Amino acid sequence: MDMRDIAKLAGVSSATVSRVINGSTLVRPETVERVRKVIDEVKFFPNNSATTLKYGKSGTYGLIIPDITNPFFPEFIKCFESIVVEHDQEMLMATTDFHPGRMQQTVRRMLIRKVDGVALLASEIETEPIENLIQNRVPLVTMDRGPIGEGLSNIAINYRSGMDQAIAHLKEFLHKKIAYIGGFTGLTISEHRVTAFIRAMKRAGLEPRSEYIKVGDYRVTGGAAAMTELLSLKDRPTAVLAANDLTAIGGMRAAMKIGVSIPSDISIVGFDDIEMSDIVHPPLTTLRLSRLDLAQAFFNALECFKSDPHRQGEQYMVKTTLIVRDSTGPVPRQRSSR
Amino acid sequence: MDMRDIAKLAGVSSATVSRVINGSTLVRPETVERVRKVIDEVKFFPNNSATTLKYGKSGTYGLIIPDITNPFFPEFIKCFESIVVEHDQEMLMATTDFHPGRMQQTVRRMLIRKVDGVALLASEIETEPIENLIQNRVPLVTMDRGPIGEGLSNIAINYRSGMDQAIAHLKEFLHKKIAYIGGFTGLTISEHRVTAFIRAMKRAGLEPRSEYIKVGDYRVTGGAAAMTELLSLKDRPTAVLAANDLTAIGGMRAAMKIGVSIPSDISIVGFDDIEMSDIVHPPLTTLRLSRLDLAQAFFNALECFKSDPHRQGEQYMVKTTLIVRDSTGPVPRQRSSR
DNA sequence: TTCCCATATGTATACGTATACATATTTGCA
DNA sequence: TGCAAATATGTATACGTATACATATGGGAA
Numbered sequence: 001m002d003m004r005d006i007a008k009l010a011g012v013s014s015a016t017v018s019r020v021i022n023g024s025t026l027v028r029p030e031t032v033e034r035v036r037k038v039i040d041e042v043k044f045f046p047n048n049s050a051t052t053l054k055y056g057k058s059g060t061y062g063l064i065i066p067d068i069t070n071p072f073f074p075e076f077i078k079c080f081e082s083i084v085v086e087h088d089q090e091m092l093m094a095t096t097d098f099h100p101g102r103m104q105q106t107v108r109r110m111l112i113r114k115v116d117g118v119a120l121l122a123s124e125i126e127t128e129p130i131e132n133l134i135q136n137r138v139p140l141v142t143m144d145r146g147p148i149g150e151g152l153s154n155i156a157i158n159y160r161s162g163m164d165q166a167i168a169h170l171k172e173f174l175h176k177k178i179a180y181i182g183g184f185t186g187l188t189i190s191e192h193r194v195t196a197f198i199r200a201m202k203r204a205g206l207e208p209r210s211e212y213i214k215v216g217d218y219r220v221t222g223g224a225a226a227m228t229e230l231l232s233l234k235d236r237p238t239a240v241l242a243a244n245d246l247t248a249i250g251g252m253r254a255a256m257k258i259g260v261s262i263p264s265d266i267s268i269v270g271f272d273d274i275e276m277s278d279i280v281h282p283p284l285t286t287l288r289l290s291r292l293d294l295a296q297a298f299f300n301a302l303e304c305f306k307s308d309p310h311r312q313g314e315q316y317m318v319k320t321t322l323i324v325r326d327s328t329g330p331v332p333r334q335r336s337s338r
Numbered sequence: 339m340d341m342r343d344i345a346k347l348a349g350v351s352s353a354t355v356s357r358v359i360n361g362s363t364l365v366r367p368e369t370v371e372r373v374r375k376v377i378d379e380v381k382f383f384p385n386n387s388a389t390t391l392k393y394g395k396s397g398t399y400g401l402i403i404p405d406i407t408n409p410f411f412p413e414f415i416k417c418f419e420s421i422v423v424e425h426d427q428e429m430l431m432a433t434t435d436f437h438p439g440r441m442q443q444t445v446r447r448m449l450i451r452k453v454d455g456v457a458l459l460a461s462e463i464e465t466e467p468i469e470n471l472i473q474n475r476v477p478l479v480t481m482d483r484g485p486i487g488e489g490l491s492n493i494a495i496n497y498r499s500g501m502d503q504a505i506a507h508l509k510e511f512l513h514k515k516i517a518y519i520g521g522f523t524g525l526t527i528s529e530h531r532v533t534a535f536i537r538a539m540k541r542a543g544l545e546p547r548s549e550y551i552k553v554g555d556y557r558v559t560g561g562a563a564a565m566t567e568l569l570s571l572k573d574r575p576t577a578v579l580a581a582n583d584l585t586a587i588g589g590m591r592a593a594m595k596i597g598v599s600i601p602s603d604i605s606i607v608g609f610d611d612i613e614m615s616d617i618v619h620p621p622l623t624t625l626r627l628s629r630l631d632l633a634q635a636f637f638n639a640l641e642c643f644k645s646d647p648h649r650q651g652e653q654y655m656v657k658t659t660l661i662v663r664d665s666t667g668p669v670p671r672q673r674s675s676r
Numbered sequence: 677t678t679c680c681c682a683t684a685t686g687t688a689t690a691c692g693t694a695t696a697c698a699t700a701t702t703t704g705c706a
Numbered sequence: 707t708g709c710a711a712a713t714a715t716g717t718a719t720a721c722g723t724a725t726a727c728a729t730a731t732g733g734g735a736a
Contacts (some may be wrong), residue, residue, distance in 0.1 A: 003692070003694095012715070014694095014717095015717075016714085016715060019694090019715090028715090031714080031715085043474075046450060046692085047391065047692055047693075048387075049387040049396065049451075049691085050721085052387035053691085053721045054692085054693060054719095054720065058387065073412070074407050074412045078406050078433060078435075090430070090451065092430070093431055094419070095416060105423070109423070112386045113386055113428065114386065275407065276614060279558060279591065280618075281619055341722070350685075350686085351685065352687095352723080352724095354685060364684065364685085366683085366684060369684080385723075387723090388722035388723035389691095391691045391692065391693090391723080392690065392724065
């Protein structure tokens with residue numbers, strides 16, 4: 001069942017059927033109705049692959065994310081999918097699970113399926129797969145990766161202001177010994193976040209101490225491990241910033257397990273504001289990154305390349321907002337040595 | 339850049355290039371190597387849409403889920419994606435967000451993209467979109483929907499044994515007044531679960547009371563609301579089974595908020611065993627449904643239709659396992675009135 | 677050497693769509 | 707009514723692949 005069959009049934013040509021389906025204004029209303037009726041009757045669905053083959057455009061945006069079990073991403077995917085589908089396009093999602101090897105495979109999947117652009121939220125440092133995309137003229141929008149170029153845009157998260165807010169908030173509670181639990185080393189996004197932390201500390205007139213800077217894995221376990229290390233220091237920090245909420249939650253768990261209570265003994269600030277942050281106990285103070293804003297930014301950035309996939313990309317920015325809940329509080333009285 | 343270009347560069351015909359790419363054994367090793375070299379050099383990626391157009395098969399399985407923010411689904415998606423990609427196929431994911439309207443749209447997306455089969459984890463009661471799939475000869479594998487037929491298989495969750503285990507566990511703790519918080523009415527999956535609960539109660543010689551059967555929404559909020567209702571009863575239940583973990587977690591939150599402690603005042607059992615269940619406080623006793631088993635079952639069921647998309651489907655079954663953690667305990671001493 | 681068969685490669689083709697271009701039909705205006 | 711312009715519809719085509727079928731090459735047996 002194809003457009004030609006519909007055409008025959010409606011007594012028109014296949015071109016007219018195509019025009020009706022694509023909403024061309026050139027068709028007489030009565031003809032439109034006649035064709036529509038046939039389409040509905042036989043439940044016709046056009047075959048996307050024909051168009052994809054002819055025009056090299058699939059009406060699909062690729063979405064590459066590192067870890068779908070981090071609740072931030074499902075929430076993002078949901079927003080992105082809605083936006084994309086609303087615009088009669090498709091989303092092709094792939095996860096890398098932080099394996100650089102899977103990145104290559106993932107890019108391959110995108111190229112084979114002829115996606116019209118890729119939203120890359122996984123920030124592996126590997127550049128080869130990325131170059132593959134560029135080379136094949138597939139527009140790419142990265143998050144917090146940095147460089148832009150032809151067919152390459154970037155969306156920067158405004159960590160600077162977010163970190164400033166977080167540290168100002170802690171400073172109000174008189175915290176000085178502030179630690180940071182980051183993500184994997186080797187991801188640009190991890191570097192960005194730790195850099196933003198150090199800068200914000202300095203701007204607030206506080207000294208970032210190297211023993212207070214730990215590495216996690218963006219997951220609960222990594223946060224727990226790093227927190228355990230921090231708490232084993234002779235001179236414990238009084239507050240901790242985490243690279244994301246899962247890390248923060250892991251940190252809280254580790255602290256509570258050894259009888260360190262939050263926020264009375266130590267304050268914790270997360271990043272992302274996943275739904276879970278409000279469910280966990282105590283509810284987590286965190287820097288919210290709006291999934292909808294981010295998804296919309298990605299979509300807009302991709303759409304910009306529609307007319308010319310090879311045009312010069314742009315830098316975009318998405319803001320963060322401090323959400324104060326109960327995991328932060330005044331610096332503890334005793335042991336406020338230094 | 340297509341196979342013909344590769345063919346020219348390698349001094350062979352396009353058919354040979356195709357054979358090399360598809361791993362045909364008919365090609366001489368030296369020729370394979372020569373072609374491979376050219377493919378690597380020019381970084382050629384075949385165009386999937388040509389095959390899809392010609393053979394009406396896209397090498398893609400559709401996956402329809404209700405709510406990606408329920409952590410059960412990302413974990414499932416991860417498994418399913420891995421399996422599918424390992425078999426050189428693609429996954430097209432779509433979420434319905436429990437809107438029956440989006441189901442229709444979602445099926446349309448699948449048909450337009452010519453998926454080779456659909457894994458349907460959203461169990462809306464609407465049958466029209468499903469018929470659309472069947473009509474277009476797209477194999478369909480449902481979860482806990484029930485009927486099978488030509489090109490239609492079903493994967494049943496073994497609630498019966500799961501519920502029996504859960505109730506036996508509670509009975510050991512001498513619980514008799516056991517409540518149930520289900521999901522939306524109108525979803526077959528909800529009916530299945532509540533039916534399994536009632537049957538299990540009866541089999542255990544306990545009387546399911548209608549005022550102890552509440553409706554949630556598979557989310558935290560619904561669980562909290564239902565639990566609040568249960569706790570406002572004069573004769574409170576001493577244990578609660580929830581249709582999924584989020585519901586259970588919501589229930590725990592609601593209970594703790596009004597000073598009812600878990601498990602000393604009331605025991606709670608979830609369903610799914612999402613990662614969060616082990617992080618939440620107290621860790622949740624729950625019926626584990628293995629994502630990997632489930633994903634594998636879906637994949638196998640879909641692959642069965644590969645040779646003949648119209649063959650008779652089958653019933654499959656996936657088991658559940660009781661994971662005992664800290665949200666269940668002995669029935670409270672005082673107020674054990676009846 | 678001859679012939680056949682197995683192995684290896686080549687040729688031709690169809691899949692369904694959107695659009696450029698061609699053609700038909702209607703409308704507007706004199 | 708007649709004719710140009712505007713509107714509406716039709717015709718033909720190319721996109722890249724996998725495979726049926728055709729053909730070529732090589733090796734071994736008689």
